[in-house]
Amino acid sequence: MPDLTLIGEDEPDRELPVLGAQPSERADARRNRRKILAVAEKLFEAHGAENVSMDAIAEAAKVGKGTLYRRFGDRRGLAHAILDEREREFQEQLIRGAAPLGPGAPPVERLIAFGEGVLERMAAWGDLLLSAESGAPMARFRGPIYPTYRSHVHGLLREIDPALDADYLADVVLAALSAEIVNYWRGQGLSEQRQRGGFRRLVEMLAGLSR
Numbered sequence: 768m769p770d771l772t773l774i775g776e777d778e779p780d781r782e783l784p785v786l787g788a789q790p791s792e793r794a795d796a797r798r799n800r801r802k803i804l805a806v807a808e809k810l811f812e813a814h815g816a817e818n819v820s821m822d823a824i825a826e827a828a829k830v831g832k833g834t835l836y837r838r839f840g841d842r843r844g845l846a847h848a849i850l851d852e853r854e855r856e857f858q859e860q861l862i863r864g865a866a867p868l869g870p871g872a873p874p875v876e877r878l879i880a881f882g883e884g885v886l887e888r889m890a891a892w893g894d895l896l897l898s899a900e901s902g903a904p905m906a907r908f909r910g911p912i913y914p915t916y917r918s919h920v921h922g923l924l925r926e927i928d929p930a931l932d933a934d935y936l937a938d939v940v941l942a943a944l945s946a947e948i949v950n951y952w953r954g955q956g957l958s959e960q961r962q963r964g965g966f967r968r969l970v971e972m973l974a975g976l977s978r
Contacts, residue, residue, distance in 0.1 A: 800848075803828045803835065807845045808895075816842055816894050843906070846895045853892070854912060857884060861919055874926035875974045881919065882944055882966040889949040890959050896946040907945065916941055927974050936973065943969060 806828040810819045821841060825832045839845045866872035867880040889896060907913055917937050924933040924940075942948065943966060952962055 799830065799834075800838070803830060803838070804845070804849055808849050811846070811849070811895060816846055816897070821845075850892060850895055853888070857888065858915060860884070874923040875970060878920065878923045878927070878940070878970050879967050881916075881923070882940075882970065883963050885916075885944045886949065886959060886962050886966065889944075889946060893946060893950050893953065897950050913941070916944075924973070931973065940969070940973075 803824070807819070807824050810824060810827060819842065821835055822832060824845070825835045828835070839848060860868050861881065863869060867876040868884055870877075872880070920940050921933045921937040924931050924936055949962065953959075
């Protein structure tokens, strides 16, 4: 896997590959990478991603700090790498999975299912997702994940009603699914059930306004 986008530095335009072919990698490099990610995930789960330093990860994984930084950049790069396989599975469901998340259901149901799927992922990995989205200005919008989600939501909104301003509303809908707002709601005691209900109502309101 290529290096991932850095945080807190001048950022080269590097991307997290999603649903694409992986470059070949030496067996020892793959083992080393898996070990680093396993250690980082355990530390993130135990202490929170923002409370774990790259130095601590390097020490726990028994690798040099230079190796860690060259390979992943920083905590956001590590968070992206940990989430990568899960993200591939989710996008595979969007493209070829069972309805209503996958094709075959009405667009309103698919959009609701998409939001519920994102919120479910937030409940499981919200801290990692927040770390992956935070950092440099506009970090959430860089790389392939946000544009992929935006394209999906945009298409569903157009199916609901071509008269809707999908260019605007796609970003509005995704704003309600950002790691930052979901983690804020969680801190305010807003349950996942209420978040799901609120998102469903938002989509139904958009559909109702389109009639």
